Amino acid sequence: MPVHVHAGMQIGGFELLGPLHEGGMATLWRVRHPDHADELLMKLPRIGYGEVATHIVGFEVERMILPALDGPHVPRFIASGDFEDQPWLVMEHLHGETLRPLLDRAPLPPAQVAELGAAAATAIHALHRQQVVHLDIKPSNLLRRADGSIALIDFGLSHHAQLPDLLAEQFNIPIGTAPYIAPEQVLGVRNDPRSDLFALGVTLYHMATGERPFGNPTSPAGLRRRLYQDPVPPRALRKDIPRWLQEIILHCLEVDPDQRYTTAAQVANDLQHPDQVPLTERAEREHRAGRWTRMQRWWRSKGHEHDPRGRPDEQLHEAPLLMVAVDLKQHDSRLTDALQLAVQRVLLAFPKARLACVTVMRTPRIGLDSNIDAEGRNRHVKRLLALRHWARALKLGDRPLTVHVLEHSDPAEALIEFARNNRVDHLVMGARGITGVRRLLGSVSARVVAEATCTVTVVRAPQPDENAPA
Known part of the structure; x- marks a missing residue:
């Protein structure tokens, strides 16, 4: 009793x-x-x-x-x-309020949806790095704190890669919250971190449109419908939703997990930098997929075999966020070539990696400098264009790329903050020559190595062979 x-x-x-x-x-x-x-x-x-x-x-x-x-x-x-x-x-006792009450005020402004979504994705990524898939992401399990960060609550449906899965052992039914459950969860899969990204997409959709993308099904047949039927595109419901937000939401809601974002960090990065979201046909979509496409999906779902990816942290390893710090003021072609080669090697080892090219525009600690150069050009825009030109040599094709000009009085601090705030996994940067001043004050690369929360690779220019014949 x-x-x-x-x-x-x-x-x-x-x-x-x-x-x-x-x-x-x-x-x-x-x-x-x-x-x-x-x-x-x-x-x-x-x-x-x-x-x-x-x-x-x-x-x-x-x-x-x-x-x-x-x-x-x-x-x-x-x-x-x-x-x-x-x-x-x-x-x-975490103090704050869940996102559930916000749904009563939906649709919310796109900027607010992006801010909340980025905070939620950051929390989800932190959980996945601990080898746990939440499997019940929904507004009532996302707690917003006073500082704007989000904490995850209620782990009753979760899966830990290193612990017994009691729910899978005892029940042979789909387990989750009906409006948010991912297609692979309907099929009994409980070890895929991308299921949390699908549920986050449902949450973003609801906040942006005021409607649930799949309703609230109450039967197994209703749940299985999301194996072949995609939602009405958000912009078909509200024209004021920007294309970049529809792109992100529908990217999360792909039926096939392999077509979704690979990690929550990628979702957070896109929501934080909407101006650099690569737009595909998802952004322009006005209708659900046609009957023929739905029939094909339905047929595939009848014999669907999910390819489990093992531990959640293995997927994070497959799709790291790579950051390269570019000093546009250094003109050593050997160092430039060595840095680009190092980046290409990392990208070759991780085909799903995303790349962020970053440079720092030093600003004075006191006072304001004009952002217009002697030729009347905007310094910030000029550096953005220079970064894109630098990245062309990498021959990235359609690999996701973002470029960022950071304005800061302390270049090392700017790089460390960017890497931390954007959950960078690997930072690559060049080391300039050692001078008396650098020996005295310390180099930017040395400080980044000492304080960054991610892996840091420092690249040096190859030195000429003094014994080579003239």
Whole structure:
């Protein structure tokens, strides 16, 4: 029999202060403990007679996964246990509001949709790097904090690559929230991080249009429909939605996971730099796919075999974000050639990598310099064009490329901040010659190597062979 809980009760040394939320799967209580200064949150699953078995198993999944997680995008695990027949879980009480209330005001302005989506994608990427797929991304599980960042909550349906998948072991049915579940989840696949990108696309679609792209199906047949039927393009519902936002949303909502973004970091990057989103036919789409295309998809879905990609972090490894820092003021052709060769080698090793070309335009610490040069040209635009010219030598073809001119008084700090804020995996930069001043003050590359949160490759120009014949 479930325990009757009430305010003032002690469970596992935690005092129950009052209920915070009564959900379909569990009740959340505010609690405190003498060893913790801050108020905490206790989750008590519903285990009464007639409760769905997935609720109880899902609670055990969360109790197993949450202690393995860390970072600012998830609640911190505190303790768990059992009180008579009642299991319990205590975690950090994250303050903020979920995105669910925003849906009542949808459609939201595109800029707000992009800001919220980028914050959510950043949190999802951080989770995937810990080998976990959430599998229940939806507005009510995205908690927005006062600083604008988003934390993920409720890991009852999640999959950890290194832990037993209790839900897959005990149930042979699609598990997820009907409006947001990805096509491969309908087929029982639970280890693909791109399922979270599909659910994020559903969330973006709803915020941008005010409507759900697939409605709220209540039957297996309704769920399977998304295996072959794509949603109405967002711009067909609201013409004021920019093409870049439709491109991103439909890219997330591709039926085939291989046609979606590879990582959440790529989604965040596009939402943060909408002016550089490569537009495809998705951006111009005005109607759903025709009957013949839907029939082809339906036929393929009948014998669909999903190719599992192994651990979630393996996909992140396959599609890193590569950043190359280009010093447009250095004129050593040998260093330029060596830097471009190093970038090409990394791109050859990672065919799905994205490239960001970055340069820093130094600005004074005090006062303002004109952004117009002696020839009357905008310095910022001039450097953007120079960066694109530099990248042409890489022969990228249709590989995604973005270019960025950072304005900062400290070039090293600008590069470090960009790499951190854009979740760069690998930074490649050149090292200029050592001079007396550099020995005294330290070089930009040395500081970046010391402080960057990603892998850094420093390239030097090949030195001429002094023993070579003249």
